[in-house]
Amino acid sequence: MLFFVFAVIGFIIGAAIILLTRQFRKTNKSRLVVFSPCIVSLLVSIFLMYIGNVQIEGIEGAAYMLLSLIIFSFSATVLYLTDKKWT
DSSP states (O other), rough: HHHHHHHHHHHHHHHHHHHHHHHHHHTTTHHHHHHHHHHHHHHHHHHHHHIIIISSSSSHHHHHHHHHHHHHHHHHHHHHHHHHHHH
């Protein structure tokens, strides 16, 4: 149950990253504004990796690692695809 909750939270955050980046891209904002949701979520996922690995150990730490990996994969993919479309 713990892993399921963190996975669902990760997918909801990933969907929010996609929607924010898409909305900023449609409104023709600057490159920094378009990339900001991805960059912020990358930093948050790195922080969650630290928390899950060093501060919280055991099963709950593994759940935090799952959450951070899902957020990291969403943000890295969206950042790559947005940068590829930008050029």
